[in-house]
Amino acid sequence: MTKNLVVIGAGMASGRMLEHLFEAAPGAFTVTLFNAEPRGNYNRLMLSPVLSGEKTYDQIVTHDEAWYEAQGITTRFGEAVTAIDREAQIVHGARGPVPYDALVIATGSAPFIIPVPGHRLPGVVAYRDLEDTNAMIDASRPGARAVVIGGGLLGLEAAAGMAARGAEVTVIHLMGHLMERQLDPAAGYLLQKDLEKRGIRIHCKGATKVILGQDRVEAVLLEDGTVYPADLVCMAVGIRPETRLANDAGLEVARGITVDDQMRTSDPAIYALGECTEHDGQLFGLVAPLYDQAKVLAATLAGDQAAFRPVQTATKLKVTGCDLFSAGDFADAPGREDIVFRDPGRGIYKRLILEGERLIGAVMYGDTADGAWFFDKIRTGADVTADRDTLIFGPAFAGGAPSDPLAAVAALPPEAEICGCNGVCKGQITRAIEGGATTLDAVRGLTKASASCGTCTGLVEQVMALTLGDGFAANANPPMCKCTDHTHEDVRRLIKSMGLKSIPAVMQELGWTTVGGCASCRPALNYYLLADWPLEYRDDRQSRFVNERNHANIQKDGTYSVVPRMWGGVTTPDELRAIADAADRYNVPMVKVTGGQRIDLLGVRKEDLPAIWSDLNDAGMVSGHAYAKGLRTVKTCVGQQFCRFGTQDSTGLGIRLEKLLWGSWTPAKVKLGVSGCPRNCAEATCKDIGIVCVDSGFQISVAGAAGMDVRETVLLLTVATEDEVCEVTAAFVQLYRENARYLHRIYKWVDKVGLDWCREQVSDPATRAALHDRFMLSQSVFQTDPWADHAARPAEWSPIADLSLRAAE
Amino acid sequence: MSMIDIAALADIPREGARVVRTPQGCVAIFRTATDQVFALDDRCPHKGGPLSEGIVHGTQVTCPLHNWVFDMATGQAQGADEGRVATHAVQVRDGRILLDAARLTSRAA
Ligand SMILES: Cc1cc2nc3c(=O)[nH]c(=O)nc-3n(C[C@H](O)[C@H](O)[C@H](O)COP(=O)(O)OP(=O)(O)OC[C@H]3O[C@@H](n4cnc5c(N)ncnc54)[C@H](O)[C@@H]3O)c2cc1C
Ligand code: SF4
Ligand code: SF4
Ligand code: FES
Numbered sequence: 063m064t065k066n067l068v069v070i071g072a073g074m075a076s077g078r079m080l081e082h083l084f085e086a087a088p089g090a091f092t093v094t095l096f097n098a099e100p101r102g103n104y105n106r107l108m109l110s111p112v113l114s115g116e117k118t119y120d121q122i123v124t125h126d127e128a129w130y131e132a133q134g135i136t137t138r139f140g141e142a143v144t145a146i147d148r149e150a151q152i153v154h155g156a157r158g159p160v161p162y163d164a165l166v167i168a169t170g171s172a173p174f175i176i177p178v179p180g181h182r183l184p185g186v187v188a189y190r191d192l193e194d195t196n197a198m199i200d201a202s203r204p205g206a207r208a209v210v211i212g213g214g215l216l217g218l219e220a221a222a223g224m225a226a227r228g229a230e231v232t233v234i235h236l237m238g239h240l241m242e243r244q245l246d247p248a249a250g251y252l253l254q255k256d257l258e259k260r261g262i263r264i265h266c267k268g269a270t271k272v273i274l275g276q277d278r279v280e281a282v283l284l285e286d287g288t289v290y291p292a293d294l295v296c297m298a299v300g301i302r303p304e305t306r307l308a309n310d311a312g313l314e315v316a317r318g319i320t321v322d323d324q325m326r327t328s329d330p331a332i333y334a335l336g337e338c339t340e341h342d343g344q345l346f347g348l349v350a351p352l353y354d355q356a357k358v359l360a361a362t363l364a365g366d367q368a369a370f371r372p373v374q375t376a377t378k379l380k381v382t383g384c385d386l387f388s389a390g391d392f393a394d395a396p397g398r399e400d401i402v403f404r405d406p407g408r409g410i411y412k413r414l415i416l417e418g419e420r421l422i423g424a425v426m427y428g429d430t431a432d433g434a435w436f437f438d439k440i441r442t443g444a445d446v447t448a449d450r451d452t453l454i455f456g457p458a459f460a461g462g463a464p465s466d467p468l469a470a471v472a473a474l475p476p477e478a479e480i481c482g483c484n485g486v487c488k489g490q491i492t493r494a495i496e497g498g499a500t501t502l503d504a505v506r507g508l509t510k511a512s513a514s515c516g517t518c519t520g521l522v523e524q525v526m527a528l529t530l531g532d533g534f535a536a537n538a539n540p541p542m543c544k545c546t547d548h549t550h551e552d553v554r555r556l557i558k559s560m561g562l563k564s565i566p567a568v569m570q571e572l573g574w575t576t577v578g579g580c581a582s583c584r585p586a587l588n589y590y591l592l593a594d595w596p597l598e599y600r601d602d603r604q605s606r607f608v609n610e611r612n613h614a615n616i617q618k619d620g621t622y623s624v625v626p627r628m629w630g631g632v633t634t635p636d637e638l639r640a641i642a643d644a645a646d647r648y649n650v651p652m653v654k655v656t657g658g659q660r661i662d663l664l665g666v667r668k669e670d671l672p673a674i675w676s677d678l679n680d681a682g683m684v685s686g687h688a689y690a691k692g693l694r695t696v697k698t699c700v701g702q703q704f705c706r707f708g709t710q711d712s713t714g715l716g717i718r719l720e721k722l723l724w725g726s727w728t729p730a731k732v733k734l735g736v737s738g739c740p741r742n743c744a745e746a747t748c749k750d751i752g753i754v755c756v757d758s759g760f761q762i763s764v765a766g767a768a769g770m771d772v773r774e775t776v777l778l779l780t781v782a783t784e785d786e787v788c789e790v791t792a793a794f795v796q797l798y799r800e801n802a803r804y805l806h807r808i809y810k811w812v813d814k815v816g817l818d819w820c821r822e823q824v825s826d827p828a829t830r831a832a833l834h835d836r837f838m839l840s841q842s843v844f845q846t847d848p849w850a851d852h853a854a855r856p857a858e859w860s861p862i863a864d865l866s867l868r869a870a871e
Numbered sequence: 872m873s874m875i876d877i878a879a880l881a882d883i884p885r886e887g888a889r890v891v892r893t894p895q896g897c898v899a900i901f902r903t904a905t906d907q908v909f910a911l912d913d914r915c916p917h918k919g920g921p922l923s924e925g926i927v928h929g930t931q932v933t934c935p936l937h938n939w940v941f942d943m944a945t946g947q948a949q950g951a952d953e954g955r956v957a958t959h960a961v962q963v964r965d966g967r968i969l970l971d972a973a974r975l976t977s978r979a980a
Contacts (some may be wrong), residue, residue, distance in 0.1 A: 237886065246905060258920040394930040396905045396944030576885070578904050581926040581933030581940070604886035607936035609922040616935055620921040861897065862889040865976050 067091040067363070068153050068160055070143045070307065075336030075352040077124055079166070082132055082360030083322075090364065094160050096153070099191055100140035102130065105207045107349060109195045110380045113223030119192060133179065146311040148822070150328055163269060163329060164363060169304040171337040175297055176211070180273030185429030186295045187241045189220045195295075201294035204228030209282045209292040211270050213240040215379060217298035218257065222381040224296075225262050232290045233257070234268040234282065236299075239566070244377045244388040246409050246577065248404075249427040251566040255409070258385050258589045265290075303338045303345060316340050323369040325359040335359050340372060375439045378430070387433035390423035392442040394577075398422070403454045405429075406571045409432055413577065414454055418779050419424070419447045432456030471524040480525065481518045486511040489526055495529045502526070520547055531613035539624075543582040543703065545574050548838035550803035554590055565602060565677065585610075586804035589691065591801045592727060596840040607688035613848045614671055617664065624663040626683035627724065630698040630716035630736075631659030640681030648674050660686055672856035675849035680804060684847040693734075693795075696720040697745065701738030701817065710755035712738035715784050719753075722788055724844035727809070729802040747775045750808040751794065753787060756780075760787045764794065764816070765809040773809050776817055779825065793824045794835035800836075873976075874962070874969040880906065880965040881966065888923040888932075895898055899923035899961060903930060909943035910961040910970055916954030921930060 069076050072095050080093065095102075101123075108122035130137050138155055145154040147810050152159045162249045175181055200225040201208060213235030223778045225231045229724065234238075236761055238251030240257075270284040273295055284340070305320035313322040314328035318340030325333045337345075338351050340779040344618030351372050362366035376389035392415050401414040410428035412438065420443050424436040435457045437444060446453055454456070476489030486509045505522060506512055512519045521777045527534045537788045547628060548556070553572065562568045565587050570577065588605040609615050614622035641661055645653050651665035666674055687694060696719050699705065699714030716736040723732070735746030736753040746752030748768040754761045759782040763775035779790055797820060802811035812820060824830045850856045852859075873953040883889045883902040890913055891898045897913035899922050907930065913923050920936030931949065933940050946956040960971035 144915065387919040390963050395903045395904045396930075398930070400929075444977065576929065578928045578930075581938065584926060584928060604884060604927065607926070616921075616924060618936065620919070620924075862882050862900070863875075863891045863970075865875065865891060865893040865972055 064090060064092050065163035066161055067093070067164050067166065068094045068096070068162040069166045069168060069172055070096045070153065071336070071338075072099070072101075072103045072125075072137075072139065073098035074103070074106050074168045074349055075170075076166065076168035076383065077351050079168070079335055079359050080125075080135070080359055082135070086366065091164070093128070093133065094138060094162075095135050096138045096141055096143050096155055098140075098142040099193075101192070102126070102137060104140055104192075106191075107380070109189075109192065110219040110223055112192075113195050113198055113220065114226040115223075116382075122606045137634070138471045143307060144720060146307055146332075148311055148450075150207065162331070166333045166335055166337040166359065166419055167308055167327070167735055167747060169307065171301040172304045173297065174300040174302050176270060176299055178270050178272055180275060180279070180298070183273060184277070185275070185279035185293065186273060186297060189216050189296055189298045190301075198224055198294065200229065202227035202229040203413035205230065206293045206297065207291050208232070208294045209234060209290050210298060211282070212235070212298035212300070213264065213266070214243065214298065214835050215241060217296070218253075218384075218677065219380055220296045220298055220383070221262050222260070223262055224294075230261070230263075232263040232265060232292075234270060234284065234290070236267070236269055238266055241264070241379070241386075241388075242401070244425075245386065246392060246413065246425055247387070248568040248570050248577070249386060249425050251410055251564065251570055252409055252427040253384060253386060257381075260383075274540070285705035288745055298572050301337070301347065303340065305338055308334065308338070308552050316343075318345050321370075323371075324362045325355055326362070328779075333359055333362070335720070340400060341372060341677035343370055346372075347413075348377070350375050351548070361653075363754070372438070374441050377492055378432065378433075385428055385430045387424065387426040387430035389433070390421075390439045392423040392425050396707070397675045400577050401450075401454045402575055402577060403601075404570055404573045406573055412454055416446070416450075419445045421446050421453070432813045434709075435674060471521065472528055475603055478570040480521050481509075481511040491525045492529050495526055500526075500530060500533065521554070542586065543580055545569075545579050545583050546572060550586065553587070554594075554801070557590050557594055563598050565605065565681065567590065579605075587725060588802050589729065591839055592644075592844075593840070595789060596843045610691065611688075612668070612671065613664070613675075613685055613689065613852060615689045619665075621665045621667055623669060623688070624666050624671070624678075625656065625680045625686040625688035626661055627686040627720075628660045628683075629720050630696055630713050632713060632717065633661075634699075636683060637683060640678060640683070644674050647677070656695075658688075658697065662686070662688070665866065668861040669856075672853040672859050676853040677720050679850050679853060685849045687724065690727070691721040691730050692725070693720070693732050696723075696734040696736060697749070698736045699738050699743040699867045701736075705738055705743075707741060708755070710738060712736045712744065712753075712755050712761070715755070715760075715787065718784065718788060719791060721792075722792060722841075726795065726799070726841060727844060728795065728799055729804050730807045732798075732808065734791075748772065749775065751775075751791060753791075758782065760784070762787060762790055762794075764820070765812040767807060767809045769807075771809070776812075778817070789830065789834050790824050792837045794820065795832045796813060796833040796837035796840075797823055799840075800833075873971065873973045874960075875972045875976075877970045879966055880908065880963050880968055880975045882894070883908075883968075887890040888925075889922050889923070889926065890921075891970065893972065895975050897921075897923070898970070898975065900961065901927055901932060903927060903943075906963070908961050908963050908968060910959040911941070911943060911946055912957045912959075914956070916956060917940075917952070922956065926940060 074703045101582050103125040105122045105124050111117040141155045142152050142556045143155050152161050187194045200772050206229045207308050208224045208229045208231045210217045210233045221231045221233045239247045240253050271285045272283045274281040279292050279295050281289050283289050302635045305315045305319050307317045309315050319334040319338050321334050321339045321341050327334050335355055355370055358368040358370040399416045403412040412426045413425035421439045431575050472487050480488050480489045490509050494505050512522045541547050542550050568587055584605040589600050591599040603611050614624055648670045649662045654662045696716040698713045698716030702708035732750045735744040735749040737744040737746040738755050746754055750768040754764050761780050763777045766775035767773040886904050888899045888901045899911050899913040901909045913921050915934045917939050920934045924935040925932040930943050931940050939952045946958040948954040962969050
């Protein structure tokens with residue numbers, strides 16, 4: 063006796079299940095198949111090639127009329143099931159009820175739509191079915207503008223498909239990098255670069271605020287104020303299981319319809335299958351585990367034993383030319399280790415994640431040929447300890463011994479290319495060395511080898527070691543940190559020459575060997591990037607040392623010190639009153655006069671910082687940056703205004719300089735002094751920059767220090783007017799900002815580059831003006847009061863939770 | 872274990888930390904670049920520095936006071952430095968952070 067089987071949803075999972083069922087138990091069931099879409103089963107994955115024009119809909123149909131007929135399936139396409147009557151075992155569709163003995167719910171999932179204003183306007187589509195795909199095809203005429211919200215798998219396939227048809231596409235993504243659930247920042251960076259190459263604009267960290275338009279979409283407005291005009295908006299921000307029928311029928315539903323290992327729901331006559339299910343707390347978004355579910359459910363219905371066990375899934379992006387692969391778990395977690403390989407020249411990144419002796423995850427970009435091999439190791443949980451050293455090179459190297467790098471270089475013929483960027487071969491380098499170039503810089507100067515992207519520096523050094531033998535002293539300038547072989551100088555040079563504008567970009571293009579850098583390189587990179595690209599780069603707070611991140615000096619007990627700016631060391635009774643009030647209000651344990659002519663409030667608790675800043679801001683004071691690798695103070699004497707020896711207005715000039723320079727970030731702290739005459743009461747000649755006023759004008763001297771080293775400044779230039787003092791000082795600070803390595807004070811940097819070179823730069827009127835202009839451009843971005851900004855969001859400064867109260871209850 | 876809902880994952884910046892106050896002292900909740908979450912006592916075993924203010928890189932944090940580096944999973948100091956910070960069980964569920972506070976809320980401990 064055949065039983066009635068009703069299937070709701072003709073999707074990828076149910077199609078596969080029916081195939082297995084007719085094979086395992088032919089004739090056991092009379093099947094009725096409902097589908098809300100006005101068509102039968104097709105390969106949903108392949109909508110992307112349909113969108114891009116590489117395939118047609120007919121090519122992606124998986125089951126046609128003839129097949130349904132041969133299996134005796136009653137098809138009710140274009141008809142949504144509206145209710146399930148569990149008592150009577152009947153499902154209700156628009157065109158009448160159908161009784162069932164067994165019921166399968168395979169309703170897939172529904173796209174998630176962010177309910178921003180305008181989300182219902184015509185022209186806003188999701189990406190789920192053929193209707194959506196056709197809407198995008200219609201809208202993608204050359205020159206049309208499309209905005210895709212969501213930079214995950216679906217969003218990017220939608221974007222690439224529309225771009226392939228000639229539309230101008232912008233992707234707005236909430237997170238810091240694309241496909242953050244499958245990719246780490248390094249791979250996300252490479253993906254973004256490839257998509258941008260094909261003209262797709264990517265806006266990360268973008269939150270959609272409103273979709274604008276009268277009768278249909280016209281533009282998308284983001285929280286940060288950016289507006290992108292749009293003829294079509296595709297929302298691809300995620301999916302949620304389609305559980306409405308199951309909910310109404312009173313089945314057990316968590317996020318998805320709860321199923322057991324046999325795909326049975328809480329009602330023994332009802333099964334669920336596909337993306338609408340939740341198994342053991344897990345939801346599904348890729349097809350591979352759903353095919354396993356289909357097999358299990360077919361067996362269950364046929365009366366056989368089978369149990370569903372979710373498998374690992376791997377992701378690939380179906381965009382031609384964007385080669386990425388991600389599988390397993392790549393999150394940082396206890397006891398995990400990374401193996402990283404980067405080939406910047408070819409845009410390749412590979413990262414393996416190991417836990418104990420097993421491979422548990424892999425992320426790859428650019429070269430994914432070994433993906434299947436790694437995926438297999440992840441799935442089987444094979445012990446990889448024996449191959450560990452060569453694992454990342456894939457099956458080609460498996461089992462081989464790691465080679466001695468020097469021997470490998472020795473074996474290279476003279477015509478072998480060492481430096482890809484400049485086409486320099488081994489023979490040219492040996493000849494240069496034999497001709498007398500014994501340092502890396504000399505070889506670089508003569509041959510250009512390693513002068514561009516620098517990744518071959520190690521190779522060049524190995525050629526030198528081979529040629530010079532014991533005469534080779536490895537680069538005396540050590541690498542920046544353990545994460546890279548590059549020196550600070552190389553990194554600075556390459557950031558500019560290669561146009562690198564983000565920390566992941568630097569780490570990828572310069573072959574960082576760690577995933578997220580370390581506490582030493584991250585602040586340096588953050589500084590280099592903001593100094594070189596003031597308009598494009600966005601400061602990364604998490605890459606700053608605590609003092610700069612919190613805009614206050616941390617003290618040994620974890621409290622902070624707060625120092626408001628006192629321009630040129632001059633204050634007023636009102637300011638003093640405000641400081642005194644703040645000290646009272648926040649129980650400041652110590653109020654101290656600093657060496658830089660200001661007042662320090664010591665011992666402030668972190669959660670009080672926003673409030674005390676806000677009080678001081680209200681009294682007209684701003685941050686003194688006493689914590690900053692930036693301009694600290696300008697110390698002045700009273701000068702001409704009061705002192706009988708004063709030759710110029712040293713106080714006024716000091717204030718003017720401080721107002722010019724404050725807020726600028728520099729490689730290390732910068733302090734200035736301005737004295738009104740050579741008696742030098744402001745101690746200007748032991749500052750980073752000291753101005754001494756004389757009858758005829760101003761002596762600008764630099765490179766002093768009064769710390770671990772004590773140095774007297776040396777004269778840079780003598781100028782006649784205050785305006786010139788300002789221009790020269792700004793230009794000199796900019797020269798320092800652009801060239802010094804992070805944490806080098808001015809005196810250390812001048813020792814390296816020579817005072818004469820500095821003087822040449824700031825004496826030449828054109829160079830000086832250009833430096834000055836670049837400084838002012840940077841100031842237009844960075845001369846803002848961090849206190850005002852942070853005081854507006856005090857919640858971020860307190861504990862996120864307080865359990866001491868809970869215990870007291 | 873008694874897992875207590877502390878806050879939303881989104882309340883902590885990536886590669887950053889926030890603090891939970893408890894009767895046993897502050898606990899730092901860290902979030903890595905890949906959204907892994909760790910909970911450690913907010914006191915460096917060296918001289919008591921607030922680890923929550925350190926720079927987070929990978930699964931390590933560097934103390935802001937004298938640059939000791941700790942593995943956040945084990946609490947173990949790295950390299951030549953010797954010391955260990957207490958860790959606490961913590962997990963993320965549906966975007967919320969759950970902290971095992973059994974040890975932290977008992978005043979007797
Ligand atoms: C554009 C695109 C690209 C994708 N690419 C990939 C990929 O590369 N790799 C991968 O693994 N996965 C990919 N996926 C995901 C994959 O397509 C899904 O995991 C899979 O289709 C889910 O199968 P399903 O049978 O559960 O649901 P579906 O295939 O969605 O089928 C469910 C069907 O049920 C119907 N239905 C819903 N409610 C009712 C109702 N009340 N009455 C009647 N019928 C109803 C729906 O109309 C739908 O036709 C992609 C998805 C899309 C949209
Ligand atoms: S430096 Fe000269 S002008 Fe300034 S206070 Fe001293 S004596 Fe007077
Ligand atoms: S001199 Fe030493 S002890 Fe005094 S404030 Fe400076 S760093 Fe601290
Ligand atoms: S207190 Fe942490 S390193 Fe010293």
